[in-house]
Amino acid sequence: MQAEVNIGLLGHVDHGKTSITRALSGVWTDTYSEELKRGISIRIGYADTTFYHCSKCNKYGVNDKCCGKKNTELRKVSFLDAPGHETLMATAISASSIMDGVLLVIAANEKCPQPQTKEHLMVLQALGISKIVVIQNKIDLVSKEKAIENYKEIRFFLDDFGFKEAPIIPMSANFETNISALVETIEKIIPTPKRDETLPIKLFVARSFDINKPGSNLDKLVGGVIGGSVIQGKIKIGDIVELSPGIKKAIDSEEINPINLKVESLYSGNKSVKEVIPGGLVGIGTKLDPAITKGDRLIGNVILQPGLIDKPKEIINIGYQLFNRTDFDNPPLKIGEPLVISIGTATTLGVISKIKGDEMTVSLKRSVCVDEDSKIAISRRVGQRWRLSGFGVLSG
Numbered sequence: 602m603q604a605e606v607n608i609g610l611l612g613h614v615d616h617g618k619t620s621i622t623r624a625l626s627g628v629w630t631d632t633y634s635e636e637l638k639r640g641i642s643i644r645i646g647y648a649d650t651t652f653y654h655c656s657k658c659n660k661y662g663v664n665d666k667c668c669g670k671k672n673t674e675l676r677k678v679s680f681l682d683a684p685g686h687e688t689l690m691a692t693a694i695s696a697s698s699i700m701d702g703v704l705l706v707i708a709a710n711e712k713c714p715q716p717q718t719k720e721h722l723m724v725l726q727a728l729g730i731s732k733i734v735v736i737q738n739k740i741d742l743v744s745k746e747k748a749i750e751n752y753k754e755i756r757f758f759l760d761d762f763g764f765k766e767a768p769i770i771p772m773s774a775n776f777e778t779n780i781s782a783l784v785e786t787i788e789k790i791i792p793t794p795k796r797d798e799t800l801p802i803k804l805f806v807a808r809s810f811d812i813n814k815p816g817s818n819l820d821k822l823v824g825g826v827i828g829g830s831v832i833q834g835k836i837k838i839g840d841i842v843e844l845s846p847g848i849k850k851a852i853d854s855e856e857i858n859p860i861n862l863k864v865e866s867l868y869s870g871n872k873s874v875k876e877v878i879p880g881g882l883v884g885i886g887t888k889l890d891p892a893i894t895k896g897d898r899l900i901g902n903v904i905l906q907p908g909l910i911d912k913p914k915e916i917i918n919i920g921y922q923l924f925n926r927t928d929f930d931n932p933p934l935k936i937g938e939p940l941v942i943s944i945g946t947a948t949t950l951g952v953i954s955k956i957k958g959d960e961m962t963v964s965l966k967r968s969v970c971v972d973e974d975s976k977i978a979i980s981r982r983v984g985q986r987w988r989l990s991g992f993g994v995l996s997g
Contacts, residue, residue, distance in 0.1 A: 602651075602674075602677050603677065603869045603870070603874065603877060603878060603880065603881050603883070604649050604677045604678055604679040604869065604870065604880055604881025604882065605676050605677060605678065605793040605880040605881060606676070606678050606679070606701045606702065606791065606792075606793045606794070606880055606881070607678075607679050607681060607699055607700050607701050607702075607830055607880070607881060607882065608678055608679070608680055608681070608700065608701065608702050608703065608704060608787065608791060609680075609681045609700035609702070609703045609704070610622060610680060610681065610682050610703070610704045610706060611703055611704070611705055611706070611721040611724070611725070612705055612706035612707060612708075612717065612718055612721060613706075613707070613708070613711075613714075613715035613716065613717040613718045613721075614717060615708075616706045616707060616708040616711070616715070616718075616738060616739070617706055617708060617736075617738040617739060617774045617775075618682050618704075618706045619682050620738075620774035620775055621704065621706060621736060621738065621772070621774040622648055622680050622682045623648075623774070624774045624775075624777045624780065625648075625650050625663055625680065625780070625783075625784075626648035626649065626650035626663070626680060627648075627650070627663075628648035647679060647680060647681050647682065647807075647808075647828075647882050648679070648680050648682075649677060649678070649679050649680070649869075649870040649871075649881065649882070650663050650677070650678060650680070651663065651665070651674060651675075651676070651677045651678075652674075652675040652676055652677075652678065652784050652787070652788060653665055653667070653672035653673060653674055653675060654672060654673045654675055655667035655668055655670075655672050655673075656673060657670070660781045661675075661780075661781045661782075661784035661785040661788065662780055662781055662784055663780065663784065675788060676793065677870070677881065678787075678881070679830075679880075679881040679882040681699070681700060681807075681882070699805050699807060699829070699830040699832075699945075699946065700730060701732065701791065701793075701794050701880075702730070702732035702733065702734070702787075702790065702791030703725060703730055703732065703733050703734075704733075704734050704735075704736055704787075705718070705721065705722065705725075705733055705734070705735045705736070705767075706735075706736045706738050707735060707736070707737055707738065707751075707755055708738050708739045709737050709738065709739050709740045709742065709743045709747070709748050709751045709752075709771070710739050710742040710743050710747075710751075712751075712754065713751060713754040713755050713758050714754075714758045716928065718758075719758075719928075720988075720989050722758075722762050722764070723924055723989055723992075724978060724989065726762065726763070726992075727976065727978055727991075727992030728976045728978070728992070729976060731764075732790055732791045732792075733764055733767045733790070734767065734768055734770065734783070734786050734787055734790050734791065735755060735759065735767050735768065735769045735770070736769075736770050736772050736783065737751065737752060737755060737769055737770065737771045737772065738772050738773070738774055739773065739774075740771045740772065740773055740778075741773040741775070741776055741778075748771065752769060752771070755769055756769065768786050768790060770782055770783045770786055793880065794880075796832075796833060796878070796879035796880060797833055797834075797879075798833075798834060798835045798878050798879065799834075800833040800834050801833070801834055801905065801906040801909050802831075802833070802834035802835070802836055802840075802842060802904065802905055802906045803831070803832045803833045803834060803903060803904070803905055804829045804830065804831045804832065804836065804883075804885075804903065804904040804905075805829050805830055805832060805903060805945050805946045806827055806828070806829040806844075806899050806900055806901065806902040806903065806904065806946060807828060807829045807830065807882070807900060807946050808827075808828035808829065808897055808900065809825060809826065809827050809828065809893075809894035809895075809896075809897050809898055809899035809900065810825065810826045810828065810884075810894055810895070810897075811825060811826075811891035811892070811894055811895035811896075812826055812891075813891055822891070823886065823891075824865060824886060824887045824888040824889050824890070824891065825887055825889040825890065825891045825892075825893055825894025825895070825899075826868075826884050826885065826886055826887070826894060827844075827884070827885045827887060827889075827894060827899060827902075827904070828882060828883070828884045828885075829882065829883065829885075829904070829946070830879075830880075830881065830882055830883070831877055831878060831879045831880070831883060832879060833879055834879070834906070835876055835877070835878050836864060836867065836876060836877050836883075836885070836904075837864065837867075837875065837876040838864055838865070838866060838867055838875055838876070839863065839864060840863070840864045841861055841862070841863055841864075841907060842861070842862055842864060842885075842904045842905065842906065842907065843859050843860070843861055843862075843904070843905045843906070843907040843908070844859060844860050844861075844862055844899070844902050844903075844904055845859040845902060845903055845904075845905055845913055845970040846858075846859060846902065846913035846967075846968045846969065846970050847859040847860050847902070847913075848860060848893055848899070857913075857967075857968060859913070861907055862887050862888075862889065862904075863887070863888065864885055864886070864887070865886040865887055865888060866885075866886030867883060867884070867885060867886070868883060868884035868885075868886070869881060869882075869883050869884075885904070900946055900947075901945070901946050901947030901948060901949070901967075901969070902946075902947075902970070903945065903970045905970075913968040913969060913970045914965070914968060914969055914970075914971065915964065915965050915968045916954075916962060916963070916964050916965065917942075917951075917962070917963055917965065917969070917971075917995055918960060918961070918962050918963075918995070918996045919942075919960065919961055919962075919963060919977055919979075919993040919994070919995060919996065920959060920960050920993055920994050920996045921934075921959060921960070921961060921977075921979060921991055921992065921993030921994075922959065922991055922992060922993065923979075923990055923991040924989070924990060924991055924992075926988075926990065929983050929988060930983075931981075931990050931991075934953055934956060934961060934981070935953065935956070936953050936954065936955065936956055937952065937953060938952070938953050938981065939951070939952050939981075939982060940952070940953065940963065940979055940980065940981055941979075941980040941981075941987050942963060942965065942969075942977060942978075942979060943977065943978040943979075943980070944969050944971050944975050944976075944977050944995070945969070945970075945971060945975065947967070947969045947970075947971075949965050949966055949967035949969060950965070950966040950967070951963040951964060951965045951966065952964050960996065971995055972995070973995055973996070974994055974995060974996075975994070975995040976992065976993075976994060977992060977993045977994065977995060978992055979991040979992060979993060
């Protein structure tokens with residue numbers, strides 16, 4: 602069974618997103634060497650799990666047996682563990698574009714809100730993601746009185762951002778407490794969206810890999826793998842798909858061209874399948890040179906049905922709105938100002954060439970493949986950092 606829904610984990614650095622992912626799926630998503638060294642998530646981690654319900658004791662969970670019998674299988678879900686560190690916000694923004702709902706993780710042993718907690722909630726507002734379950738993690742590290750005080754801080758923070766209905770589940774990820782309450786709440790709050798398998802193929806590329814082990818013999822090498830989430834349509838082994846904006850025409854060239862690929866293999870939850878449909882995270886095996894897919898080099902591309910989209914855009918018009926930031930000065934934008942633009946899973950540098958009222962024209966350093974009315978996150982340079990400053994919608 603393929604995962605039906607993508608659920609993101611957002612929150613401030615070191616509040617326990619990866620530990621919660623492990624508690625729910627058994628997978629530790631920080632596998633990139635630099636992540637293990639620094640103890641933080643740098644790239645989008647992902648893991649699948651299945652939710653179950655025991656009719657005898659009425660408990661929910663991620664185990665297929667309870668009370669001495671087999672549980673009722675509810676659905677399979679994919680988790681996206683997004684980085685919480687401020688310098689990695691672009692990755693979190695990109696991940697938000699393929700999330701159907703979010704687990705917002707807030708640690709009970711720190712004052713709420715922390716900087717990235719606030720920025721992640723701004724991302725959810727900007728991208729229109731309203732299906733949120735809040736996890737008050739690390740309750741094992743504080744007293745009952747402190748946990749209640751922290752709960753009130755979280756409630757006030759959520760109310761201030763317009764998320765008054767968002768439930769708060771206290772947890773200790775390391776001791777796997779309250780898993781049943783969390784799974785039950787996710788089932789109620791984050792439904793499986795309605796998707797159309799009959800529409801033309803569209804998949805946002807969120808990862809790309811070279812899965813060959815160092816020192817592999819040439820006759821054992823396999824092509825690069827592309828990972829992402831199918832937004833619409835259906836992909837089968839043997840299909841010809843288009844990767845857009847594509848890859849560099851030559852090593853010494855800046856020109857990027859779309860390319861057609863044959864789907865050599867498909868994976869869902871690390872299992873080989875014959876076709877994939879919308880929902881969950883999937884992998885596509887190709888005959889691309891693994892050097893092209895290595896190290897997430899194809900993030901930001903879109904896989905489409907060949908010939909069914911306009912040329913990727915290098916200049917875009919955005920109807921925008923700036924956030925009212927209290928932690929740094931966020932003055933009106935100006936012509937010539939550089940911005941970081943995040944659309945879908947693509948993040949690119951752009952320069953403002955025109956401003957008229959609440960609309961602006963931005964020339965992009967890297968072309969993007971987007972639809973009209975796509976949601977856009979805008980970051981601007983503040984001191985030595987890029988900070989989330991506003992959001993917008995693609996207009997023409």
